[in-house]
Amino acid sequence: MASEHPRANLQPLTLHVPEPRFRPGDAVDFATVDVPPAGSARRPDTAEPARDFTELAYTMVRVLDEDGQAVGPWDPKLSPDALRKMLRNMALLRAFDERMFRAQRQGKTSFYMKATGEEAVAVAAAQALDFEDMCFPSYRQQGLLISRGYPLVEMMNQIYSNRGDKLQGKQLPIMYSARDYGFFSISGNLTTQYPQAVGWAMASAAKGDTRIAAVWCGEGSTAEGDFHSACTFASVYRAPVIFNVVNNQWAISSFSGFAGAEATTFAARAIGYGIAGLRVDGNDALAVYAATLWAAERARTNAGPTLIEHFTYRAEGHSTSDDPSQYRSAGEPTAWPLGDPIARLKQHLIAIGEWDDERHAAQDRELAEYVKAEQKEAEKNGILGHGLHQPLDTLFDGVFEEMPWHLREQQAQMMAEEEASGRPWARKS
Amino acid sequence: MNMIQAINSALDVCMGRDPDVLVMGEDVGYFGGVFRATAGLQAKYGKTRVFDTPITETGIMGVAIGMGAYGLRPVPEIQFADYIYPALDQLVSEAARLRYRSAGEFIAPITIRSPYGGGIFGGQTHSQSPEGIFTHVSGMKTVIPSTPYDAKGLLIAAIEDNDPVLFLEPKRIYNGPFNGYWDRPAENWSKHAAGDVPTGYYRVDLGKAAIVRPGEALTILAYGTMVHVCAAVIAEHGIDAEIVDLRTLVPLDIETIEASVKKTGRCMIVHEATRTSGFGAELSALVQERCFYHLEAPIERVTGFDTPYPHSLEWAYFPGPVRIGQALKKIMKDA
Ligand SMILES: Cc1ncc(C[n+]2csc(CCOP(=O)(O)OP(=O)(O)O)c2C)c(N)n1
Numbered sequence: 001m002a003s004e005h006p007r008a009n010l011q012p013l014t015l016h017v018p019e020p021r022f023r024p025g026d027a028v029d030f031a032t033v034d035v036p037p038a039g040s041a042r043r044p045d046t047a048e049p050a051r052d053f054t055e056l057a058y059t060m061v062r063v064l065d066e067d068g069q070a071v072g073p074w075d076p077k078l079s080p081d082a083l084r085k086m087l088r089n090m091a092l093l094r095a096f097d098e099r100m101f102r103a104q105r106q107g108k109t110s111f112y113m114k115a116t117g118e119e120a121v122a123v124a125a126a127q128a129l130d131f132e133d134m135c136f137p138s139y140r141q142q143g144l145l146i147s148r149g150y151p152l153v154e155m156m157n158q159i160y161s162n163r164g165d166k167l168q169g170k171q172l173p174i175m176y177s178a179r180d181y182g183f184f185s186i187s188g189n190l191t192t193q194y195p196q197a198v199g200w201a202m203a204s205a206a207k208g209d210t211r212i213a214a215v216w217c218g219e220g221s222t223a224e225g226d227f228h229s230a231c232t233f234a235s236v237y238r239a240p241v242i243f244n245v246v247n248n249q250w251a252i253s254s255f256s257g258f259a260g261a262e263a264t265t266f267a268a269r270a271i272g273y274g275i276a277g278l279r280v281d282g283n284d285a286l287a288v289y290a291a292t293l294w295a296a297e298r299a300r301t302n303a304g305p306t307l308i309e310h311f312t313y314r315a316e317g318h319s320t321s322d323d324p325s326q327y328r329s330a331g332e333p334t335a336w337p338l339g340d341p342i343a344r345l346k347q348h349l350i351a352i353g354e355w356d357d358e359r360h361a362a363q364d365r366e367l368a369e370y371v372k373a374e375q376k377e378a379e380k381n382g383i384l385g386h387g388l389h390q391p392l393d394t395l396f397d398g399v400f401e402e403m404p405w406h407l408r409e410q411q412a413q414m415m416a417e418e419e420a421s422g423r424p425w426a427r428k429s
Numbered sequence: 430m431n432m433i434q435a436i437n438s439a440l441d442v443c444m445g446r447d448p449d450v451l452v453m454g455e456d457v458g459y460f461g462g463v464f465r466a467t468a469g470l471q472a473k474y475g476k477t478r479v480f481d482t483p484i485t486e487t488g489i490m491g492v493a494i495g496m497g498a499y500g501l502r503p504v505p506e507i508q509f510a511d512y513i514y515p516a517l518d519q520l521v522s523e524a525a526r527l528r529y530r531s532a533g534e535f536i537a538p539i540t541i542r543s544p545y546g547g548g549i550f551g552g553q554t555h556s557q558s559p560e561g562i563f564t565h566v567s568g569m570k571t572v573i574p575s576t577p578y579d580a581k582g583l584l585i586a587a588i589e590d591n592d593p594v595l596f597l598e599p600k601r602i603y604n605g606p607f608n609g610y611w612d613r614p615a616e617n618w619s620k621h622a623a624g625d626v627p628t629g630y631y632r633v634d635l636g637k638a639a640i641v642r643p644g645e646a647l648t649i650l651a652y653g654t655m656v657h658v659c660a661a662v663i664a665e666h667g668i669d670a671e672i673v674d675l676r677t678l679v680p681l682d683i684e685t686i687e688a689s690v691k692k693t694g695r696c697m698i699v700h701e702a703t704r705t706s707g708f709g710a711e712l713s714a715l716v717q718e719r720c721f722y723h724l725e726a727p728i729e730r731v732t733g734f735d736t737p738y739p740h741s742l743e744w745a746y747f748p749g750p751v752r753i754g755q756a757l758k759k760i761m762k763d764a
Contacts (some may be wrong), residue, residue, distance in 0.1 A: 017476040023459070110550035110740070136568060161741035169741030172552030188554025189512060223483030225515065253460030254481045327460045384550075384741060395734070395742045406705060413752075414745060417742045421751045 018257030020328070028331035035337050038065035038284075039072020039143050046297040050276040050304070057267035057277030060311060063286035068347035074290040077126075080354040086127055086285050087345045087355070088363060089147045090119040094342060095367040096142070096152060099375055100159055104173075104320045109159050111173045115140045117315030117333065120285040120341035121246050122216070123147050128292035129214060136184045136197035136215035139174055140246065148181045149314030152371065154377030163389035164381035168397065173384075191221040194230035194243070194362040200235070201241035201299070212299040214242040214292075219266050219309075220251025227269075231307070235273040240299035242292065243275075243307040246282065248314035253327035267309035273304050283338040285345045311338070392418055430626040431618040435577035436466045439584035440504065442556040442630050444474050447502065450588060451478045454506030454542075460609060463508060464544055464603065474605040481525070486512050490519035490541070494527065497537045504588055510545035510555045510597060517562075524593040525568035540587045540594045545573075546654055546701050547738055547747055548601035548611065558653075558702035563595050564678050564711065570594040572635060575602065575656040576623030579676060582633025590635060599653035607654055608661035609749040613761045638682035640689065644671035647695035647760060650686060650712055652676065655699045655748065662753045668761065670697075678708055686712075687719050694725040695760050701748060704732040726763070729756040 017251045041061045054104060063070050070077075078086075097114040102296070104112040111197050115122065122143025135144050157164035167177060176183035187193060196214035204211050221227065222245055231369040234241050245266045249256050259266070270277030276298060280291045286311060294307035315333040317324045349355030361386075382389045396403060396411045403411070430438065443450045452467055452474075458481040461468030471479040482489050482722045486507055493503040507513050507515045513520065519629055524537040547556035563571050572594055574580035580598065587594040601607050605616040618624030641656060646669040649659050663670045671689050675681065696716050698709040709730045716728055731748050739746055 015477045017458075017480045019476070111552075165741075170553070170737070170739050172554070172740050175552065188552065189514070220484045223485040223488065225485060225487050251455075251484055252463065253456045254458075254484075256479050258483050260483070277599070388740060388742070388745075392742065392745055395739055395745055396736055401737045407735055410704070414734065415752045418745075418753060420755060 005128065018255070018262050020255035020257065022325065022329040022332060024325060024329060026329045028329050028335040030337045033337050034362055035139055036060050036062065038062040039074070040143060040240045041072070041074065043073035043294070046294055046301060047303055050270070050274055053054050053326040054271050054277070057271055057279055058265055060279050060281050061287050062281040062284055063290060064284045064344050064348055068351035070286055070348060074287060076286055076290040077294060078286070078289070080349070080352070081355065083345065083349055086124060086289070087342065087349060088367075089123045089127075090285065090342050090345065091364060092367050092371070093119050093123060093143045093146050095364070096146065096155070099371045100156070101232070103159070103375070107385070108379075109161070110384055112159065113139050113174050113319045114316045116142060117336070118246060118248050118282060118287050118310070118312040119143055119344070121282050121307070121310045121312060122243070123278065124288035125214065125244065125292045128289045130211070131182060132211045133296070134182050134184060134197070134200050134211065134213045136193040136200070136213060137186060138190070138193065138216045138218060138221070138246075139186055140218070141216050142174065142176070145176060145178060145181060145183055148183070150178055150183070152182045152374040153378045154178075155379055156375055160378060160381070160383045161389065162382035162384070164378065165389070168394050169390045170398070191217045191224035191226040193217070194226050195233060196231045198230045198239045198241050201239040202237050205240055205302075206239070210300065212240040212242065212296060214244060216244040216246060218251055219249075219256050219261065220243055220254060222266055222269060223259050231269065231273040231275060234305040237276050238302065238304040240302070241305045242295045242299060243305060245269075245307065245309045246307050246312065248312050250314050250318070250324075250328065252318045254320060265309060267307060270307035275307050277307045277309070279311060281311045281338055282310030283341040283344060285341055286348070312341075313338070313411035328348070353410065394399050430577050430624060432574070432577045432580050433464055433604070435581040435626045436584055436598065437468060437470070437494050438626065438628060439581040440467065440470055440587070441473070443504075443585055443588045444470065444478065446546055446630065449500065450502045450504065451496070452482055452504050452506070453482050453493070455482055455484055455508045457481060457506050462506060464600065466542070467506065486516035490516035490524065493539045493541075494519065494524050494537050496541050498527070498535045502538050502588060503539075504540045504542060507541060507543040509551075509555050510543040510559050511557045513541075513543060513559060520563075520569070520593070521566050524728055525566050528592065529568055536591055537593045538591045540584070540590070540596050542584070542596045542598060544600035544603075545597040546599045546601055547655065547733075547743060548607065548739065550743055552740040553737045556743075557661045558700065558733065560597055560678060561702055561707045564708050565601050568593070569678065570635060571597065572676065573599065573652045573678065574676065575598045575599065575653055576621075577618050577626050577672050578623045579633050579639070581626055582631050583635065583676060585630065586632045586635050589632070594635070597653070601654045602657060606657040609658035609747075609753070611744050633676070635677045635683055636680040637686040638676055639674045640671060640685065642670070642672040644669040645693060646670055646764065647697060647699045648673060648686075648689040648693045649699060650675060651699040652678065653701070655701060658749065659699055659753060660749045662757065663682045665750065666754060666757055668757060670715065681715075683715065683719070686716065690716055690720040691723045694723055695764070696720070696724070697729040697731065699748060699753060701733050703735045704730065705735050707732055726760045729760045731756045
């Protein structure tokens with residue numbers, strides 16, 4: 001646009017648009033990713049005010065070192081059984097993801113999303129929280145359900161929208177809801193769960209309850225206004241809530257720079273709100289566990305909310321609808337400097353003499369068989385597309401507690417339509 | 430061209446002609462959008478004219494308003510129409526009223542593109558048809574194409590328009606017209622006349638409906654995917670209906686609608702969106718006000734149901750051939 005007021009003697013402004021370091025075809029070198037040594041971050045007392053440890057939002061809490069030893073003040077000193085349980089749940093999650101991804105590719109359902117490479121984030125947190133605490137997940141925390149012992153068949157029923165699906169085929173696959181397992185109904189609209197988790201936590205505090213809330217979103221989603229509203233409320237009311245930001249580096253094709261990562265860390269979002277902020281090695285299950293436990297203690301002792309950034313990497317596509325080779329270098333997942341969370345925990349268990357390669361391989365085989373058997377069971381209830389699994393009139397259930405006249409009328413219209421259709425598929429169960 | 434290519438071509442033409450046009454949105458830059466509608470544009474026009482945004486729809490809309498106030502012509506993409514809601518306040522209270530409240534000192538020449546509608550197993554948050562919410566707002570225009578040819582011409586007209594325009598793209602027909610039968614092979618735009626899209630500049634003016642099929646027996650008012658579903662259904666029933674593709678909901682081409690209904694004496698309105706307070710209600714009221722003494726049967730509305738969009742019962746929700754066929758029989762009963 002030609003200016004009417006030429007300012008020729010002034011320096012022209014430029015617009016900065018971030019750019020990721022590597023694109024398809026580029027060789028990857030993550031040398032610039034700052035990975036502080038395991039054990040180097042201090043562990044403040046949970047009663048300390050948030051402003052006394054702001055440096056923890058800029059470094060990285062790490063427990064497992066390069067040799068698989070647990071070191072430093074954040075080592076949660078878990079028993080071998082607890083470690084093996086965590087390893088097993090992470091491996092089970094990976095086996096589940098593999099199987100369900102394949103099911104989508106086989107046309108058995110419409111959609112799936114994997115958590116490959118970030119299994120520690122949900123699994124270790126689940127183990128550190130009380131079963132009674134309420135989780136407000138995003139779509140990549142299926143590890144919470146798996147760790148809490150939610151039946152795999154139920155998850156698969158939901159993915160297949162079959163007649164066993166407790167959500168009556170109403171939700172997109174993987175958008176679970178499991179109230180009895182402390183798992184809030186997932187929304188497809190990003191970050192809406194953030195202020196909701198704060199509300200739940202405020203209610204718990206107002207009622208003198210002892211339960212806390214935990215909530216998850218991706219680093220890309222921290223740009224949403226809901227994230228910031230949640231931080232304000234949590235800070236003002238000192239809500240007993242844990243904010244988890246899963247920084248897996250990518251939001252579909254947009255790298256973390258488009259959420260602000262070039263300027264600061266995501267944990268540092270906490271500082272402006274006066275909230276405790278921790279940046280954690282998200283591929284270190286022990287660090288995730290320890291940070292969650294610490295944040296939970298703060299919440300339970302009325303010391304207020306904590307924001308944990310889990311620094312990790314999304315090793316596979318965003319979803320079954322995505323092809324990451326279109327926008328990022330194929331070399332990234334293997335070059336990721338923080339390794340694979342399952343391999344690292346396995347290495348630790350082996351290093352302390354509580355595990356070996358044979359047992360690990362046997363467990364993988366067992367888990368694969370287990371998931372396969374559960375899948376067979378779920379498929380007895382049908383798969384998406386093969387006939388209609390829900391009674392047709394359930395389409396109108398749950399809009400309101402009681403069905404008003406206009407919905408009753410429309411329901412009748414739909415049934416009449418069905419009569420008239422002559423379509424070969426059995427719609428009523 | 431298919432509809433995505435036509436949209437891409439419209440953006441390309443506008444950016445080539447006017448250096449103030451810019452494209453922004455989640456994943457629209459290097460990757461070219463999750464539906465690939467902006468593919469190749471960043472490579473051609475550079476990062477300051479085609480860029481990814483943070484994931485904040487309210488931010489995208491507010492920033493677009495500021496850029497528009499500066500004098501640029503932003504074309505923000507909202508990845509799915511279901512995600513316009515976080516931007517609602519910026520769109521409804523700000524973009525749509527800026528001209529009015531500043532007595533024309535500031536305007537918001539923004540075109541918001543967004544894929545909408547069902548039929549792709551997208552569940553509740555990738556299937557909605559929110560047009561009725563926005564036609565209710567004064568100060569913004571709403572455009573919905575039904576062919577690649579119109580998509581390109583209308584998008585160019587929208588970008589050149591000085592008011593905020595919501596440009597909703599019926600994603601079910603991105604690749605080809607849809608006849609409503611989900612279990613039959615899909616058609617491709619390459620075999621369709623409207624898939625023949627010129628590569629250069631042309632406009633399809635806003636505010637003008639198209640009579641896509643002239644007829645005498647009744648008038649069908651439709652837009653987006655439903656234009657094609659209706660065409661297939663009347664062919665099946667052998668009814669000589671006149672199909673009016675509205676193309677622009679606001680401002681509405683009332684002359685074409687009025688002339689058609691007065692000619693045929695019957696009117697059926699079809700949309701995918703939920704029924705109550707849907708755009709069909711407005712159309713029905715207008716037709717009743719203006720054509721009452723010409724009507725030989727009550728106006729029929731065929732719509733989605735007043736429930737959230739379901740996943741597995743998607744085809745029971747979708748206003749398909751059976752629902753439209755039943756309405757046809759009803760309205761033609763004493764013809
Ligand atoms: C309000 C809203 N806007 C846009 C989308 C489309 N969308 C779905 S996932 C996604 C990327 C999210 O990235 P991030 O928050 O980093 O989480 P990740 O997928 O990496 O786990 C986008 C843009 C959406 N679901 N909701």
